[in-house]
Amino acid sequence: MLQVTDLRxxxxxxxxxxxxxxxxxxxxxxxxxxxxxxxxxSTFIRCVNRLxxxxxxxxxxxxxxxxxxxDDALRAxxxxxxxxxxxxxxxxxxxxxxNVLTGRLGYVSAWxxxxxxxxxxxxxxxxxxxxRVGLGEMENKRVDELSGGQRQRVGIARAxxxxxxxxxxxxxxxxxxxxxxxxxxxxxxxxxxxxxVPVLINIHEVDLAIEHADRIVGLHDGELVFEGSPSELDxxxxxxxxxxxxxxxxxxxxxxxxxxxxxxxxxxxDRPLAGET
Amino acid sequence: xxxxxxxxxxxxxxRRREVKWAVYVGIVGFVLWSGVxxxxxxARIAQGLGSAGSLVGDFLxxxxxxxxAQRIADKMLESVAMAMVSTLTGIVLSVPIAFMAAENLSPxxxxxxxxxxxxxxxxxxxxxxxxIAVKAIGFGPLAxxxxxxxxxxxxxxxxxxxxxxxxxxxxxxxxxxxxxxxIQTVLYGVVPQIIPRFAGLSVYRWDINIRTSTIIGIxxxxxxxxxxxxxxxxYDYQYVTAxxxxxxxxxxxxxxxxxxxxxxYT
Ligand SMILES: Nc1ncnc2c1ncn2[C@@H]1O[C@H](COP(=O)(O)OP(=O)(O)O)[C@@H](O)[C@H]1O
Ligand SMILES: [Mg+2]
Numbered sequence: 001m002l003q004v005t006d007l008r009x010x011x012x013x014x015x016x017x018x019x020x021x022x023x024x025x026x027x028x029x030x031x032x033x034x035x036x037x038x039x040x041x042s043t044f045i046r047c048v049n050r051l052x053x054x055x056x057x058x059x060x061x062x063x064x065x066x067x068x069x070x071d072d073a074l075r076a077x078x079x080x081x082x083x084x085x086x087x088x089x090x091x092x093x094x095x096x097x098x099n100v101l102t103g104r105l106g107y108v109s110a111w112x113x114x115x116x117x118x119x120x121x122x123x124x125x126x127x128x129x130x131x132r133v134g135l136g137e138m139e140n141k142r143v144d145e146l147s148g149g150q151r152q153r154v155g156i157a158r159a160x161x162x163x164x165x166x167x168x169x170x171x172x173x174x175x176x177x178x179x180x181x182x183x184x185x186x187x188x189x190x191x192x193x194x195x196x197v198p199v200l201i202n203i204h205e206v207d208l209a210i211e212h213a214d215r216i217v218g219l220h221d222g223e224l225v226f227e228g229s230p231s232e233l234d235x236x237x238x239x240x241x242x243x244x245x246x247x248x249x250x251x252x253x254x255x256x257x258x259x260x261x262x263x264x265x266x267x268x269x270d271r272p273l274a275g276e277t
Numbered sequence: 278x279x280x281x282x283x284x285x286x287x288x289x290x291x292r293r294r295e296v297k298w299a300v301y302v303g304i305v306g307f308v309l310w311s312g313v314x315x316x317x318x319x320a321r322i323a324q325g326l327g328s329a330g331s332l333v334g335d336f337l338x339x340x341x342x343x344x345x346a347q348r349i350a351d352k353m354l355e356s357v358a359m360a361m362v363s364t365l366t367g368i369v370l371s372v373p374i375a376f377m378a379a380e381n382l383s384p385x386x387x388x389x390x391x392x393x394x395x396x397x398x399x400x401x402x403x404x405x406x407x408x409i410a411v412k413a414i415g416f417g418p419l420a421x422x423x424x425x426x427x428x429x430x431x432x433x434x435x436x437x438x439x440x441x442x443x444x445x446x447x448x449x450x451x452x453x454x455x456x457x458x459x460i461q462t463v464l465y466g467v468v469p470q471i472i473p474r475f476a477g478l479s480v481y482r483w484d485i486n487i488r489t490s491t492i493i494g495i496x497x498x499x500x501x502x503x504x505x506x507x508x509x510x511x512y513d514y515q516y517v518t519a520x521x522x523x524x525x526x527x528x529x530x531x532x533x534x535x536x537x538x539x540x541x542y543t
Contacts, residue, residue: 090448
């Protein structure tokens with residue numbers, strides 16, 4: 001379980017990207033973090049595994065507090081956090097297999113890593129996961145020969161082979177066409193469910209969030225302005241997340257006025273652009 | 278719709294046209310002044326061309342006694358060996374310096390120190406470094422090896438550092454994010470991104486080093502250059518031609534090998 005309390009991040013440029021965000025990801029749920037571009041979604045994820053150093057707050061992954069860890073302990077903790085990125089962030093000149101095995105680097109010595117001599121059970125697992133994500137027989141292809149959808153499948157495999165306690169996913173589909181986006185999202189949430197791994201997923205396409213998430217949290221300008229189930233995300237919630245509407249005093253108990261039918265909560269013209277990041 | 282009477286001119290880098298013309302006039306003026314300053318008068322140039330013509334006669338045909346031919350072969354071998362050794366040591370030394378001189382991978386002070394070292398290495402021509410090396414450790418190929426190694430480090434670590442600065446940090450961070458140690462991160466995230474350039478640069482530098490090693494002997498730092506100098510001093514021009522042909526042959530072969538290898542591996 002991931003428990004984040006009062007997370008703050010101010011960049012050296014003075015940008016206050018996170019202004020005290022408290023939330024959690026529990027059990028094996030899929031939580032979607034929505035919000036306009038610049039809301040602080042990426043910063044949030046990067047702070048959790050400290051690719052970016054948080055300026056304040058606490059982050060617990062199970063019983064480990066992450067913000068205070070020294071280098072060695074942080075490295076050990078990172079093995080339990082699988083990350084998937086918008087731009088895939090694979091190493092293009094390495095093979096698919098090498099990219100997947102990168103997820104096991106935390107468990108082998110530098111010399112083993114250099115010789116590419118991973119334990120047989122890692123290799124076995126890599127083959128199984130590649131099969132699962134639909135890349136069987138592709139292990140010796142170089143990543144720069146793959147399509148975007150295939151690359152993100154490698155990205156998923158690399159994160160999953162870590163056998164992480166949580167998956168942190170930053171806009172996994174923003175570089176993909178809508179159809180591929182949907183299959184990749186489906187694959188991701190299915191695999192996470194099979195393995196009972198909780199997922200925190202940044203996404204700005206509200207449809208995808210509603211379709212795939214168990215719970216939705218909304219960020220606006222570094223602040224948490226919505227938290228609830230997909231069915232609770234109504235027009236008011238969307239206004240708060242995307243337009244910065246005031247959060248009403250009784251936000252917790254009051255049923256906000258329903259404006260449109262279920263599912264299609266935003267009129268098309270107001271929907272955040274699919275290509276925007 | 279009225280025909281427009283607006284005009285448009287491509288903006289110049291000089292901001293204003295007056296500045297542009299001033300710069301052009303300045304450049305032409307400087308070239309003329311330099312020509313007068315070094316005494317480049319047409320009469321002298323003509324005279325020089327004439328004596329150059331008769332000199333060409335003295336240089337032909339190339340010839341070398343068996344002893345001289347042997348000496349060319351020995352010293353040429355020394356040159357090539359010097360180039361080989363210093364390419365290898367130069368590259369080995371360059372790798373850590375390149376990493377420390379890459380702005381995205383190295384802390385600021387370390388970056389500054391290594392960039393400084395690279396600038397010093399690049400500031401001096403091999404001949405000047407050679408003179409200093411000979412003064413420091415005496416005549417012979419060791420001075421040459423030192424010189425060429427030093428020059429290799431300047432060249433190689435600068436270009437490699439620039440390559441390192443261009444790598445995709447996203448994938449490096451992704452490797453780091455999985456819990457990899459710094460060494461593993463370099464092995465999996467950085468090295469694969471620079472390997473092709475590394476191979477190409479190595480061969481290119483080897484080819485440059487072959488050329489340098491054939492001339493550095495002029496200041497006593499080993500190799501065929503010393504033979505060339507002696508031949509010139511004795512006005513043995515046909516021997517000089519023989520040596521020059523040998524140098525040209527070796528350099529051409531090195532350049533050819535370098536071109537083929539680079540085409541294949543990059
Ligand atoms: N490396 C950085 N340096 C300075 N400011 C940054 C940096 N990364 C992000 N920011 C700023 O932090 C805010 C949140 O950015 P980000 O977390 O990328 O938002 P999102 O992922 O929701 O689009 C933005 O205002 C952005 O300009
Ligand atoms: Mg983002």
